[in-house]
Structures are given as C-alpha cells and as structure tokens.
Amino acid sequence: MKDVRRQRIAISGIFLMIGIMLGSWFARVPQLRIELGLNFAELGMVLLSQTVGVLLAMQLAGHLSNHLDSRAVIRVTSLVLPWFLPLMAAMPGAVTAGLGMLTWGVIAGLLDVSMNAQGVEVERRARRPVLNSLHAVWGIGALLGSGGTVLAVRAELSLSAHFWVVAVVLVVIALFSGRWLLTESRGSVQAKEKAPKVGFFSGWTRAVIILGGLGAAVALCEGAVSSWGGVFLSEQRGAAANIASLGYFAFIVAQTGTRLIGDRLHRRFGAVALVRWSMAMTAAGVLLAVLVQSVWFGLAGLAMAGVGLAVAIPIISSAVGHGTKSNTSLAIARYSTLHNAGVLAGPAIFGWLAQTFGISTALTLLLVPLGVIGLFASATSPASVRASSAPPEPGPEPVVPRAA
Numbered sequence: 001m002k003d004v005r006r007q008r009i010a011i012s013g014i015f016l017m018i019g020i021m022l023g024s025w026f027a028r029v030p031q032l033r034i035e036l037g038l039n040f041a042e043l044g045m046v047l048l049s050q051t052v053g054v055l056l057a058m059q060l061a062g063h064l065s066n067h068l069d070s071r072a073v074i075r076v077t078s079l080v081l082p083w084f085l086p087l088m089a090a091m092p093g094a095v096t097a098g099l100g101m102l103t104w105g106v107i108a109g110l111l112d113v114s115m116n117a118q119g120v121e122v123e124r125r126a127r128r129p130v131l132n133s134l135h136a137v138w139g140i141g142a143l144l145g146s147g148g149t150v151l152a153v154r155a156e157l158s159l160s161a162h163f164w165v166v167a168v169v170l171v172v173i174a175l176f177s178g179r180w181l182l183t184e185s186r187g188s189v190q191a192k193e194k195a196p197k198v199g200f201f202s203g204w205t206r207a208v209i210i211l212g213g214l215g216a217a218v219a220l221c222e223g224a225v226s227s228w229g230g231v232f233l234s235e236q237r238g239a240a241a242n243i244a245s246l247g248y249f250a251f252i253v254a255q256t257g258t259r260l261i262g263d264r265l266h267r268r269f270g271a272v273a274l275v276r277w278s279m280a281m282t283a284a285g286v287l288l289a290v291l292v293q294s295v296w297f298g299l300a301g302l303a304m305a306g307v308g309l310a311v312a313i314p315i316i317s318s319a320v321g322h323g324t325k326s327n328t329s330l331a332i333a334r335y336s337t338l339h340n341a342g343v344l345a346g347p348a349i350f351g352w353l354a355q356t357f358g359i360s361t362a363l364t365l366l367l368v369p370l371g372v373i374g375l376f377a378s379a380t381s382p383a384s385v386r387a388s389s390a391p392p393e394p395g396p397e398p399v400v401p402r403a404a
Contacts, residue, residue, distance in 0.1 A: 004125045006180050011118045012137045013177030014078055017170045018111070019141020020148070021082060024166045027149035031159055032089065042094040049098040051344045053105020058340065060106070061113040061333035062203055070114035070121070070329055071181040077111040078174035085163035113336055117329045120321030121182045129383065131314035132262025139256030203334040207323050210379045211316050212338025217369040218312045219339055221282065223346030224366060225309070226251050229289075229302045232359045237295045250299050254306030262311040271315045271383035279374040282308030283367050290360050312373065313339070315383045323382035 033043045064073065084104040091097040119131045145166070152162040229247035233239040265274055285304025288297055316339075317332065324331035353362035 004122065007182050008122050008126065008130060010177045010180035011115060011122055011182075012134060013173050014074060014111075014115050014118070014181075015134045015138040016141040016144075017078065017082075017173045017177070018108075018115070019138040019143075020145040020166065020173075021085065021141075021170055023142035023145020023147075024149050024163070025085065025145075027146040028159060028162070035089070035159055036091060036093065036097055038094055038097070046094060046097045046101050048344075049101040050105040050108070051340065053102040053107075054109035054112070054340050055105075055337060055344070056102075057106045057109025058113065058333045058337040061110050061336075062330045064110070064329075069183055070117040071178075071183050073110055073114040073329075074118065074181055075178040077107050077114070078178060079171060081107050081111060082167040082170035082174070085167050086160055089160040089163050109336070109340075113329055113333045116317050116332050116336075117321065118181060120318060120328055120332070123318060123322070125182065129263045129266040129315075129318060131318045132259045132266060132311055135314045136256055136259030136262065139252060139259060142252070143256065203327070203330040205324075205331070207379065207382075208320060208331055208334045209338070210376060211320050211323070212335045214373050214376060214379065215313060215316050215335060215339035216342030216345075217373050218309060218316065219342030220346035220349060221305075221366050221369055222309050222313075223343060224350035224363070225286075225302060225305045227347045228350055228354065228359065228362075229305075232289070232363065233295060233298050233302075236360055237293070237298050239295045239298075243295060243299075246299060247302050250303040251306040254303040255310040258307045258310035259314065262314060265311065266315065266383070271319065271380040272377050275312055275315055275377040275380050276374045278308045278311050279370045279377070280308070281305075283370050284308075286363050286366055286370075290363050315380050318383035319380040 029043075029047075032038075033040075038046065061073075081104070084100065084107070088097065088100050088104070091100055116131070119134050123130050148166070149162070152165075157165070226248055229251055230244040233247050234241070234244040269277070282305050285301040285306075285308060287301075288304060289301025292298075292301075317335070320331050320335040321328045350362055353365055357365070
C-alpha cells in the first residue's frame with residue numbers, strides 16, 4: 001500500500017496545481033480585462049473560448065485514449081498548461097486572447113480527463129474511494145491561488161510578474177508529481193492491442209449518458225448558486241457589497257471542507273444514499289436562503305448548498321470510471337462532454353430564469369434538477385468500490401483485503 005499512497009500524493013499534486021492556477025487566474029481577471037483593453041462583451045467571449053476548447057478536448061481525449069494512457073497525457077499537459085498564465089498576460093487584444101484561451105481550454109480539457117482517470121485508477125489500487133479528497137485538494141489550491149493573488153497585489157507585483165512566478169511554481173509541482181503517476185490497468189497488453197478503434201460515437205453507453213446528464217444537472221445547480229449567490233444577497237436581501245461577496249466564499253469553503261471528509265462519508269453510507277442525502281441538503285439550503293428574509297440566513301443557505309453539492313461530482317466521476325469495463329479515459333471524456341455542457345449552460349440558463357421570474361423564484365426552481373438527481377442516484381452505484389471487485393495492486397507482496 002506504500003506505493004499506492006505515493007501515487008495518491010502524486011495525483012493530489014496535479015489537482016493542487018490546477019486549483020492554484022485557476023484561483024490565481026480568476027482573481028486576476030478584472031485586472032487582465034483592463035490591461036488588455038477588453039470591454040465586458042469581449043471579456044465574455046474570451047472566457048467562453050476556454051469552455052469551447054474544453055468541449056473540443058473531450059472529443060480529442062476519446063481518440064487519444066486508445067494510444068496514450070492517462071499518465072503520459074498528464075506528464076505533457078501539466079508541464080505545458082502553466083505557461084498559459086504569462087502568455088495570456090502578454091496578449092495584444094481580444095482576438096489573440098480568445099485564441100489563447102481556446103488553446104488553454106484544449107490542453108486543460110485533456111488534463112482534466114486524464115487526472116480524473118488517474119483518480120479512478122488510484123481508487124482501484126487502494127480499494128477505497130479517494131476522488132472526494134482529490135477534489136478537496138483542488139479547492140484548497142484554488143483558495144491558495146486566490147490568497148496568493150491578494151499578496152501579489154499588496155506587493156505591487158505586475159500581472160505578468162505574478163503569472164511568471166505562479167507558472168514556475170506549478171511546473172515544479174508537475175515535475176515532482178509526474179514521476180509517480182500510475183499506468184492505467186486495461187486488463188492486459190493483449191487486450192489493449194485488440195481495443196476497438198475509437199469513433200465519434202464510441203463510448204456513449206447508456207450509463208455514461210445517464211451519469212453525464214446527472215453531472216450536467218449538478219453543474220447547472222453549482223454554477224447557479226456560486227455565480228448568482230452574491231447577486232441574490234445584494235438584490236434580494238440588501239446586503240452591502242463586502243457582505244454579498246461572502247456568498248461565494250461561504251459556498252466554496254463549505255464545499256471544500258465537506259470534500260475533505262467526503263470519502264469517509266462515501267465509505268460509510270455508499271454512493272447512492274450519499275448523493276440523495278446531499279441533494280436533500282442542497283434543497284434545504286436553497287429553501288432556507290429563499291424563505292427566510294435575512295442576509296445571514298442567506299449566507300447559511302449558500303453554505304448548506306456548498307455542503308450538499310460537494311460530493312456529487314466526485315461520486316459521479318467515480319461511477320463513470322468504475323462502471324466501464326475497458327477504457328476509463330474514453331468513458332470520462334464522454335461523460336465530461338455532458339458535464340461541461342452543464343458548466344457552460346448553467347449560469348446562462350439561471351440568468352434567463354432570473355430575468356423572467358426573479359432571482360428568488362429561479363433559485364427555487366433548482367429544486368427540479370435536484371429532485372431529478374436524487375431520483376436517478378442509483379446510477380452512481382458503481383462508485384461504491386468494493387475490495388472484492390478491485391484488481392490487486394501489482395508488486396511482489398500480496399495485498400491483504402481490508403476487514404469488512
């Protein structure tokens with residue numbers, strides 16, 4: 001188990017790296033807009049370009065999965081991706097910035113698929129769920145990145161200098177982490193050689209489509225609460241700007257804290273029950289925020305939603321990986337296409353609902369996708385990893401199964 005522990009630390013380093021990068025990036029977006037001379041519409045198109053790149057990467061990842069395992073993809077993309085930070089700071093205008101973000105999205109999408117495939121592989125070797133803790137490490141990285149940005153601003157570091165420092169730190173993390181990553185187990189070398197050619201429709205199994213729909217629904221709810229929570233506090237509860245800004249902070253801290261114990265909860269209650277209870281918690285948080293006319297109860301409701309939505313995506317991702325009988329990366333790539341469609345559409349759909357019915361009603365309407373997720377939660381049952389179904393860890397020493 002020592003090797004598995006080392007490999008878990010390695011993939012945790014990759015999740016930490018991505019969290020730091022995105023935390024640093026999002027905290028600097030307002031200044032980036034000013035330095036690149038972008039108006040709000042141009043900034044929106046630049047940010048959208050990244051999401052388009054991610055969606056394109058999902059298709060490319062499916063084709064690459066038959067030729068490269070996740071370890072090889074991570075080793076390359078994790079060393080390339082950090083340099084997009086200083087590159088974006090040097091872009092001369094909206095068009096070049098959009099092209100840069102599109103390429104960033106492609107590289108990030110390939111890395112996203114591969115790092116989740118690695119997480120599933122670690123679960124197989126460790127014979128226990130670990131994806132919640134990996135996503136928690138991502139959240140910690142995002143908080144570190146945003147905190148580091150505050151220090152950089154106080155030290156009066158330029159945008160370019162700050163991004164160069166972050167990029168160097170991230171590459172160092174990637175170099176150390178890449179050494180101990182796992183090679184995916186696909187049965188045998190012979191089975192890999194006989195793997196069918198990946199086409200456009202390959203990997204779209206019934207289970208992947210259902211889990212992808214659940215992932216999209218979770219992403220819609222998460223995007224709505226995280227993106228519009230502060231607006232709700234300001235517009236509906238009259239919160240001052242500094243208090244309204246705590247909405248996202250309360251959400252992300254609650255989400256990250258819950259993910260730190262999410263694997264323990266997963267082992268104790270199982271995937272299906274935990275997802276259903278999590279949706280119930282999210283619904284309770286939404287109702288608390290909407291029904292009680294108080295800023296502080298609103299903040300509490302957003303925090304409850306963060307707790308409820310914390311474990312859903314890691315469990316669904318785990319179910320996708322463990323539910324496939326052959327190519328884990330391909331299954332995760334297909335699932336991620338639907339999940340990222342929810343990421344892209346969520347804030348926009350909620351914005352339309354808020355404009356049409358009001359923010360409070362739009363929040364209340366989130367009970368519909370939350371109910372659908374709870375109804376189809378049984379699809380996540382493959383995420384409940386059992387020692388009897390997991391392949392033994394390779395090595396000279398036999399692995400003794402954990403006591404039930």
